[in-house]
């Protein structure tokens with residue numbers, strides 16, 4: 248018996264696949280996947296001070312902004328139809344400690360930024376707040392370290408408090424990126440117990456121990472703190488695939504609203520498997536190293552920036568991602584309107 252989805256007509260010459268590729272109008276009609284600004288979340292790096300705009304050397308075109316300048320960037324994101332931004336703070340080294348006390352300070356940089364953006368823009372844009380301790384620890388790990396090991400349960404207590412101060416400050420989405428076991432359920436309870444049942448949870452569910460995070464660690468200043476240490480005892484092994492489904496299943500049971508795969512382009516198979524297994528919103532993170540690679544090749548004139556950026560993001564949509572975190576978000580929103588982009 249033939250497969251019901253096989254075409255009824257015979258092969259060449261009655262079937263000519265090129266017919267539906269002949270003109271722009273027909274390509275538009277048969278296309279199954281699309282990319283628009285509505286699918287994008289824009290990560291922004293925040294730093295202390297006023298009027299500060301610092302370039303991130305390993306991510307040309309990406310800056311850290313003090314809160315006042317960050318507001319200008321958020322205004323641009325809203326103007327270009329980007330539904331949400333994701334904030335990452337660069338904590339001054341003087342405020343980093345082994346116990347990450349600064350993470351739960353309701354007046355830390357992250358919370359101040361959330362409050363300022365929420366005050367200015369209300370609910371016009373979603374605010375995704377990263378929950379993990381690495382921007383605040385002197386050792387650069389996402390959790391507390393006891394006897395050279397990142398400990399799970401004690402870390403979760405701090406993550407819960409961190410999530411609550413961020414929710415109080417105006418976060419609409421709490422995004423735990425730490426990969427501790429059981430943190431989604433605990434954070435959900437902590438949010439509900441403090442009256443934040445409307446705050447969403449976007450879990451970095453399948454987050455791999457990837458070398459593609461290098462430039463991000465420069466941007467938030469955790470690279471130096473981490474030194475030669477790795478995150479392999481809590482982030483996933485790049486060789487694992489089934490485990491991603493297990494992680495996602497657990498996070499969904501614990502109350503995640505959206506599950507994320509990270510990094511992006513090297514892990515599209517994982518997005519597809521999750522998509523085919525669970526009927527839930529899936530996010531993918533095109534990480535700093537991916538941004539750096541595409542940017543470097545384009546700067547050398549080896550690749551066409553606009554085309555490869557659009558193609559890379561479309562590949563993530565095709566793999567099944569509902570939404571994409573990407574440093575190219577505002578740039579792409581310009582391209583999709585037929586406009587040129589100049590970084591602010």
Ligand code: PBG
Nearest residue numbers: 379381424459460463534535536
């Ligand atoms: C830290 C965190 C990382 C990223 C997002 N949150 C880095 C890491 O796990 O070391 C990476 C983002 C990127 O590379 O763009 N919890």
